[in-house]
Amino acid sequence: MTIDEAREQVGHKVVYRAPHLASDSPGEEGVITSVSDSYAYVRYGADVHSKATYPALLEAVS
Known part of the structure; x- marks a missing residue:
């Protein structure tokens, strides 16, 4: 995912895959x-705060 694609996905689910x-x-x-x-910035699972994540490591969930 690019940074621009991430902007379009704010509020949507994504999957992080470590390299x-x-x-x-x-x-x-x-x-x-x-x-x-x-x-x-992605809020994972039951976390309260979001974590900075490189967008290239994210995939949109459809």
Whole structure:
């Protein structure tokens, strides 16, 4: 996902896949809460706060 695609996905579910995991691993699901110039901020699971995440490591959930 690009930073522009992340901006369009604010409020939507995404899956984070760490680069060291296989592409068929389940990943971690979260919701994009905001986007800066470099990062998408994603609230994962039951977390209270969002975490800065590189958008290239995110996939949209359809």
